[in-house]
Amino acid sequence: MSIETMHAGSRSAGAAPRILVVEDEEALSLLLSYNLEAEGFRVEREARGDGVETRLSEALPDLVILDWMLPGVSGLELCRRIRAREDSRTLPIIMLTARGEEAERVRGLSVGADDYVVKPFSVPELMARVHALLRRAKPERVASRLLRGDLALDRETHRVHRGEREIHLGPTEFRLLEHLMEKPGRVFSRARLLDMVWGMAADIDERTVDVHVGRLRRAITRGRDRDPIRTVRGSGYSFDETFGRD
Numbered sequence: 168m169s170i171e172t173m174h175a176g177s178r179s180a181g182a183a184p185r186i187l188v189v190e191d192e193e194a195l196s197l198l199l200s201y202n203l204e205a206e207g208f209r210v211e212r213e214a215r216g217d218g219v220e221t222r223l224s225e226a227l228p229d230l231v232i233l234d235w236m237l238p239g240v241s242g243l244e245l246c247r248r249i250r251a252r253e254d255s256r257t258l259p260i261i262m263l264t265a266r267g268e269e270a271e272r273v274r275g276l277s278v279g280a281d282d283y284v285v286k287p288f289s290v291p292e293l294m295a296r297v298h299a300l301l302r303r304a305k306p307e308r309v310a311s312r313l314l315r316g317d318l319a320l321d322r323e324t325h326r327v328h329r330g331e332r333e334i335h336l337g338p339t340e341f342r343l344l345e346h347l348m349e350k351p352g353r354v355f356s357r358a359r360l361l362d363m364v365w366g367m368a369a370d371i372d373e374r375t376v377d378v379h380v381g382r383l384r385r386a387i388t389r390g391r392d393r394d395p396i397r398t399v400r401g402s403g404y405s406f407d408e409t410f411g412r413d
């Protein structure tokens with residue numbers, strides 16, 4: 168097992184986000200850590216899948232870049248395990264893979280990867296995704312519970328309640344609701360929601376957003392309940408900022 172910890176020179180160690188790169192191709196691993204360091208991140212590298220869990224138990228990074236094909240334990244299996252652990256359930260994960268088929272992508276996302284990059288990828292593109300994912304993940308450390316009107320979403324337990332009723336949401340609906348509830352009143356375009364929730368705007372039809380918003384609405388709105396989600400014609404969706412004020 169090869170583990171290296173490298174600190175970005177001029178940045179203060181406390182402020183720079185830590186990124187764990189799990190990749191067995193030495194050249195690629197070095198290329199990534201070089202570029203991540205240049206962006207001000209602290210980088211740790213791991214070349215095998217079976218060393219990752221121990222490392223996570225010692226200290227959680229801010230984000231993991233995880234290769235799919237690894238010696239020891241596969242990236243797919245690792246992703247599943249990371250999501251199953253209480254302490255790393257919301258740890259941001261970007262998966263790297265040579266497999267570009269739709270079925271493989273769906274598998275990666277279904278075990279909980281936040282984003283997915285197909286090799287060969289451009290380094291600037293991956294850097295952009297790292298920044299985007301860190302921006303998305305940050306609010307999770309601020310408040311674990313979002314409360315709007317009688318609707319409550321808990322990021323730690325992944326439970327949603329409307330009044331006393333527990334609402335069971337799929338992972339996509341949960342994240343949609345989470346993003347909408349974070350910024351009541353703000354109108355999100357379908358493209359923006361795709362980017363935030365699915366993390367790969369280019370590959371999914373924007374109508375997919377409508378399908379999942381529809382599902383979310385049906386789950387959280389029963390009978391005479393007020394619908395907290397506004398459809399803004401020609402623009403997208405927003406969480407009604409007046410919800411819960413009446």
Ligand code: CA
Nearest residue numbers: 191234236237
């Ligand atoms: Ca590999």
